[in-house]
Every structure is written in C-alpha cells, then in structure tokens.
Amino acid sequence: MNDPHSAQLRRELVDLHRTLVEAALVVWTAGNVSAKVDDRHFLIKPSGVPYDRLTADSMVLCDLDGRPVEGQTLKPSSDVFAHAYVYRHRSDVGGVVHTHSPYATAWAARNEPIPCVLTAMADEFGGEIPVGPFALIGGADIGKGIVDTLAGRRSPAVLMRNHGVFTVGETPRSAVKAAVMCEDVARTVHLSRQLGEPLPLREADIDQLYDRYQNVYGQ
Amino acid sequence: MNDPHSAQLRRELVDLHRTLVEAALVVWTAGNVSAKVDDRHFLIKPSGVPYDRLTADSMVLCDLDGRPVEGQTLKPSSDVFAHAYVYRHRSDVGGVVHTHSPYATAWAARNEPIPCVLTAMADEFGGEIPVGPFALIGGADIGKGIVDTLAGRRSPAVLMRNHGVFTVGETPRSAVKAAVMCEDVARTVHLSRQLGEPLPLREADIDQLYDRYQNVYGQ
Amino acid sequence: MNDPHSAQLRRELVDLHRTLVEAALVVWTAGNVSAKVDDRHFLIKPSGVPYDRLTADSMVLCDLDGRPVEGQTLKPSSDVFAHAYVYRHRSDVGGVVHTHSPYATAWAARNEPIPCVLTAMADEFGGEIPVGPFALIGGADIGKGIVDTLAGRRSPAVLMRNHGVFTVGETPRSAVKAAVMCEDVARTVHLSRQLGEPLPLREADIDQLYDRYQNVYGQ
Amino acid sequence: MNDPHSAQLRRELVDLHRTLVEAALVVWTAGNVSAKVDDRHFLIKPSGVPYDRLTADSMVLCDLDGRPVEGQTLKPSSDVFAHAYVYRHRSDVGGVVHTHSPYATAWAARNEPIPCVLTAMADEFGGEIPVGPFALIGGADIGKGIVDTLAGRRSPAVLMRNHGVFTVGETPRSAVKAAVMCEDVARTVHLSRQLGEPLPLREADIDQLYDRYQNVYGQ
Numbered sequence: 001m002n003d004p005h006s007a008q009l010r011r012e013l014v015d016l017h018r019t020l021v022e023a024a025l026v027v028w029t030a031g032n033v034s035a036k037v038d039d040r041h042f043l044i045k046p047s048g049v050p051y052d053r054l055t056a057d058s059m060v061l062c063d064l065d066g067r068p069v070e071g072q073t074l075k076p077s078s079d080v081f082a083h084a085y086v087y088r089h090r091s092d093v094g095g096v097v098h099t100h101s102p103y104a105t106a107w108a109a110r111n112e113p114i115p116c117v118l119t120a121m122a123d124e125f126g127g128e129i130p131v132g133p134f135a136l137i138g139g140a141d142i143g144k145g146i147v148d149t150l151a152g153r154r155s156p157a158v159l160m161r162n163h164g165v166f167t168v169g170e171t172p173r174s175a176v177k178a179a180v181m182c183e184d185v186a187r188t189v190h191l192s193r194q195l196g197e198p199l200p201l202r203e204a205d206i207d208q209l210y211d212r213y214q215n216v217y218g219q
Numbered sequence: 220m221n222d223p224h225s226a227q228l229r230r231e232l233v234d235l236h237r238t239l240v241e242a243a244l245v246v247w248t249a250g251n252v253s254a255k256v257d258d259r260h261f262l263i264k265p266s267g268v269p270y271d272r273l274t275a276d277s278m279v280l281c282d283l284d285g286r287p288v289e290g291q292t293l294k295p296s297s298d299v300f301a302h303a304y305v306y307r308h309r310s311d312v313g314g315v316v317h318t319h320s321p322y323a324t325a326w327a328a329r330n331e332p333i334p335c336v337l338t339a340m341a342d343e344f345g346g347e348i349p350v351g352p353f354a355l356i357g358g359a360d361i362g363k364g365i366v367d368t369l370a371g372r373r374s375p376a377v378l379m380r381n382h383g384v385f386t387v388g389e390t391p392r393s394a395v396k397a398a399v400m401c402e403d404v405a406r407t408v409h410l411s412r413q414l415g416e417p418l419p420l421r422e423a424d425i426d427q428l429y430d431r432y433q434n435v436y437g438q
Numbered sequence: 439m440n441d442p443h444s445a446q447l448r449r450e451l452v453d454l455h456r457t458l459v460e461a462a463l464v465v466w467t468a469g470n471v472s473a474k475v476d477d478r479h480f481l482i483k484p485s486g487v488p489y490d491r492l493t494a495d496s497m498v499l500c501d502l503d504g505r506p507v508e509g510q511t512l513k514p515s516s517d518v519f520a521h522a523y524v525y526r527h528r529s530d531v532g533g534v535v536h537t538h539s540p541y542a543t544a545w546a547a548r549n550e551p552i553p554c555v556l557t558a559m560a561d562e563f564g565g566e567i568p569v570g571p572f573a574l575i576g577g578a579d580i581g582k583g584i585v586d587t588l589a590g591r592r593s594p595a596v597l598m599r600n601h602g603v604f605t606v607g608e609t610p611r612s613a614v615k616a617a618v619m620c621e622d623v624a625r626t627v628h629l630s631r632q633l634g635e636p637l638p639l640r641e642a643d644i645d646q647l648y649d650r651y652q653n654v655y656g657q
Numbered sequence: 658m659n660d661p662h663s664a665q666l667r668r669e670l671v672d673l674h675r676t677l678v679e680a681a682l683v684v685w686t687a688g689n690v691s692a693k694v695d696d697r698h699f700l701i702k703p704s705g706v707p708y709d710r711l712t713a714d715s716m717v718l719c720d721l722d723g724r725p726v727e728g729q730t731l732k733p734s735s736d737v738f739a740h741a742y743v744y745r746h747r748s749d750v751g752g753v754v755h756t757h758s759p760y761a762t763a764w765a766a767r768n769e770p771i772p773c774v775l776t777a778m779a780d781e782f783g784g785e786i787p788v789g790p791f792a793l794i795g796g797a798d799i800g801k802g803i804v805d806t807l808a809g810r811r812s813p814a815v816l817m818r819n820h821g822v823f824t825v826g827e828t829p830r831s832a833v834k835a836a837v838m839c840e841d842v843a844r845t846v847h848l849s850r851q852l853g854e855p856l857p858l859r860e861a862d863i864d865q866l867y868d869r870y871q872n873v874y875g876q
Binding site for chain 4: 023117118119120177180181184187188189191192194195196197198199201205208209212216217218219
C-alpha cells in the first residue's frame, strides 16, 4: 500500500478536495472524495477533518466493505459504506464524490430530477440528472440507492432525496468534474425556471451532443 | 488573564472572525464571536473594528455582566450584553457567534423558522431552526430571547426576528460551525422552496440522524 | 495639491476602489469613488481604467464644476458631474461612491425603494433606501436627483432609477461603507421577499436603533 | 507566426481566460476566447485543457476554416468552427468569446432576450441582448446563428438557445468585456424581474446613452 501509485493518488485526493472547496460545493467538512486503489481497496477522506488540514497521509485506506485496513490512525468518512457499495457493484468506477452543493441539493429536497435543457447537460449527463431514494446513513441503503438509480442511465450524477449529490467516474478527477458540472447546471436550470419554463431539448439532439462530447472533446 | 490559555483563545478568536469573512457570513464590521475564558469572564470582538485589523490583543475581556474589566483599551462589541446573558444562563456554552448572514436573515425578517428538510439539518440542528422575538439592542432582551427560544431544543442556532443569527457551542469553534451550517441550510432550503415544496423528513429519521451525527461523526 | 494630505487621500482612494471590487459591488470599470480635497477640489477615478491598474497618481483632480484642473493627464470618470453637483450642494459630504451593485440596482430598475425591515438597515440608513429619478449622464440631472432625493432623509444611499446606487459620507470610507451595506440589505430584503412578506419595523424602533448606532457604536 | 505580435497575443489570451475564471463566467473547461492574428489566422484555446494549465504556447493557431495549421500539438476548442465562421463573415471582429455564464444561459434556455432596462445595458449593448437559434456543435450552424442574429444590431452579445453566450469585439479584450457585462446585466435584470417588472427605457434615451458611451467614455 506504500507503492508510488498509492502515494500519488493520496496527493491527488488532497488536491481534489481543495477543488470542491474552490468550486464552493462544500462547507466545513460536509463532502468527500474517494479513489479506488486496486481491486480490493480504496482511499477516502477522514471523518470530520477540515479541508485545509487534509494531508496525503490522512487519507484512510479501506477495503471494499468500508472497513479501514489495519494500521489506519484516522476514522474514514461516515459516508464510507456508500462509497464501498458503489465500488463493489460498479467495477468501472474509479472515483466517487459526495457533496451537499446548494442548487443540486435544492432539487433533491423537492425530489425533482433536473431536466436536460442545456447543451452542457446533454454533453456531460446525456439526459436528466435523476433523484434516488431517501436513505439513512451508515449501512448499504445509500450505496444501493446510488447504484440502482444510475443503472441504465448515462448520468454520472444522482441526487439523493433530502440529502445531496453523489457522482461517479472512471477516475476521482472525472467524478469531481461531474460534481462541478452537476452544481453548475442545477443552478442554471434553477435560475431559468424561476422566470418561466426552459425549452426542452429533443432526444435525438441530446444523443448527438452526448456522443460527440464523449468521443471528440478534449485532447 | 495573561495565562497561556487566554493568549491562545485570543489568537483563535482572530482566526474564527476570519472564518466568518471567508464563509461570507459578515460584511464590514457586522458580526462577532466571543469565547468564555473562565467562570467569570469572556473575550469578545471590539466594536466597529474591521476584521482585517483584528489582533489577539484587540479582543476585549468582559465580565459576565458584559462590562469590560479594568485595563481594556477598546470598547466591546455593542452585542456584548446578548453574549453575556447567554453565558450567565447557559453554563454549557463556551462560545457565541452573531451574524447577519443573508439567507438566514431573510427567514428571520419573515419571522419564519427554517423547516428541517435536509439530512444535514437533522445532523447539526436536530430539527427546525427557530425564530426568536424582536428585541432592541443594548440590554438583556436579545440575550433572553436567545436563551428562551433555544430552551428545550437541540438547535444551536436561533434566528432573531428582523435581525440576524445567534449560535452557541461548547467552544467558539463549534458555535462558528453552527453559524456556517445555518447559512448553508438556510440557502439550500430557500432555493428549494423557490420552485416548489421540499419534502419533510420524518421525526424518527431526524432523531436517528441527529443521534448518529452527535455520537459517531468525526475523530 | 501635492501636500501630504492629498497624497494620502490618493492612496486611500486606490484602496477604496479595491474594496468595491472585493465586496463584488462593481465589474470591469463600472463604479467609482471620489474624495473632497478642499473647499474647491475633489479627486475621482479616471474614466474607463481597470481597478487593478489604478494608482495614486492616476486619480484626477477636479474643481467643483467637475472640470479637471490644469495638468491632469487622464480624463475623469464620466460620472464626474454627478459627484461635483453633490459636493457643491452638500458641504457636509467628503466622499461619494457610485456602483451598479446587482441587488440594489434590481430594486432601482423597478423604481421601488428598499423597505426598512432589518435592524441593520435601521442602524445605517435610518429608514427605507429611496429611489431617485431617471436622469441622463453628462449634466447636472443625476447630481440634482441624488441631492433632492436625499434631502430630509437619514439614508446616505439613493437608488437612481434604471441605473444604480449613489452613496455619500463624511469621508470617502464612510460612503464606501454605505455602498457595501446598501447591497447587503438590498440582497437580504430581496431574498426575504422572494418567499413572502418581511415584517415591518416600527418607526419608534427604527429611530432608537439609528440613534444608538450613530452615537454609541464603534470606538 | 512567431512574430512578436503573435507572442504577445498568446500571453494576452492566457490572461483573458483567467479573467473569465475570476469573473465566474466559466467552470471546469467550458468556455473559450479566440483572437484574430491576421487576415487568415486566429488563435484559440485548446480543447478540454483546464484554465490553470493554459500557457501561451498551448494556444492553437487555426485558419479561417477552423483547421489547425501544420505543427500544432494540441487540438483546438470544439467551438472552433463557430469562431471561424464569425471571423470569415465579420471582418470587423478581432476577438470572440464563448461562455455558459449562468444568468445569461438561464435566459437562453427560455429563448428569451434580455430587455434593455438598465443604463449600463444601453451603454454597452445599445438595446436588448438577442437570442439566436438552437444549433448543434461541430459545423457552421452555431457561427451562422451568431452572425445572423447580430446582423443589424448594436449588441456585441448573443444568447444561443439552450446553450450559452457568444460575444464579439474589435479586440479579444473588448469581447471579454462584453461577456462580463452580459452576465452582469443578465443577473441584475433577472433579480429585478423576480419581484416585479423593471421599467423600460425609452428608445431615445437608449440611443443617447449608447452614443455617449461609445464616443466619450474612457481615455
């Protein structure tokens, strides 16, 4: 577990938590990022530690049941079981992010999915951002809600009812990107709806935009 | 009063005022933090001094009637009597914070409590954030309004009508945390209500969330 | 005009413009601060110069008709005649600020004064923040609108219809404070009104709050 | 292409992208600035590169059909064909900016132009900010929508339906200014409309304000 890959991943996790702060997606200690290390382990934020005190060493190494491996000095995030469930059931996922970002959580509190009315939403989410069930923290319920809700959808983000946002990605960085984009479109669609009804996008246009963005965009 | 404990507390108060600024809870000089020093004294922000000019030495040492002890060179915050009242009537309180943070104060101006519709609210506040009475500054009225309104509730935050937010904590840092979380949930619930009605949380779920957060969360 | 007082005032003007930027009251080059130097002159921001390129030397010295005195290398703000009119007609004013801060300007675009529903408004403004007439730039109309609207009121701020905010103060710093507080209360009252009707303050309470704040607050 | 002018332009483009970030007009990698170099070429942001990793060398040199000239190591922004179309059809344009800034995009999602109800809008845009058609990325459609919608108008900004903002200018800096001002007025008019109806400006007043701002303002 002290291999170079893991050390680099720990530093990247510190940076990605800072990105959550800079993007105003989290306050105090209420959000976290995790990163899969290998087939049996992932790293996650320690519980209740302020973002400006996070260090590479403070990240907690856990097995896929969410139990810290021997020798960890800090307790993992209390969301650890949700992250673990996702890694157990989605082998394609290399990073998970959780936030209470305000605009997205406002939709979640109403149990209302964010409709796909922006080309940027079609690009990143390939459709609406769905809402998952209400679930209490501490067991498998939140993780199961995330995985079941995302099944068969292109969206890497889910709004958990009355709670907040979970996003997944091939890498922790792509999960953070999805969290940033989720709040951005949650805000723009919220603002648009305040003064009327945004126009829907056609399904065929959403498909074309999503396909191009996933396959042509970037370097 | 020059013991090491007090010196450290003074530096912490300067840092906590900076946290209020960074969290955008205060503008100009309109908010303050105090810290209980011992059974008969507390430290508080000086009146009308800009946050970026606060120093450890500038914090004003007062007795529990809100009177500066001999030798203080600056006048205490004009909210000093509210803080003093809280310390006299709540021996469990080690820190008090006052802000006019915009979303929370918007609820206060309507005399409307913030309903508990987010798991993060259940965690930190254990129910709604209540509104206290309108009270003029300068005497015991604000302090009494705070203490009476918080009595029998789990919330460490109260919205004083047409005025702003007061929060309490075992330590000044936990009172600042409550002020940060209060504005965060005030904003998210406000946003949610703008486009419909957020779903309520069940009382039993609130109890379970609050209990876990207070007893399991953190290190 | 090269006396030490003027040099210090020029540096203070640079700092106060930076305060407008930090408080998010201005974008690009659309806001300005001026400072009275003596009975016949004031200093004002040069026209169209970005805030991060302002220097003490770049401030433009003008007479009370708004004409740059001989030897100025830059043109004054296009709002110079409004500032000049205020100085000519209000000998108690030592500083004037103009912004298009968004929440306050939103009230101005509706021609609607901001009602006094917050203790912080009673403290600083002693009542509602009034709206002045629509007036075109370049002559005496804006200045006359400011002076006439503020006459007989305690508010140091006026919303000019479809335009923005002007504030006055004994010093440029107190005018900047009024501009910061104006946007803060414009925002909080806006937010409060979005979900209902804020409760009014009683006239007698406003009087008592204003009196105390002006005479007791600060060092 | 390695002449001093081009090197300076590359550095300026890096700075202007930073301005978009500081003005909160863009998140992650979703916005771009381009600059015309000569009659046959322009420089544009590389696709999918984070703003804090942009360097002068990373800017991609393209011909007016949007094809990278030989020797470029990075792919241009996926919006390159829209920029290219504008340069081909508007020889007066030296810079183009694209953002998804939230308030302006909220108007775009409703297919609703921003009415000219602020003197600052009359100054910069000379009337309403219009909405262009929905168009898919990758061909000439977006560019044609921009050029056709701006034809015969004074506004340097257009809201592309369900998409975002494009602005043009004589220089890249003036196009960035238009993007900053567009979001600023989109926000203020949005806020004003939330609580009622902003008063319209008279056409003759808009003309006079626009004329003065274009010809008298600045140094």
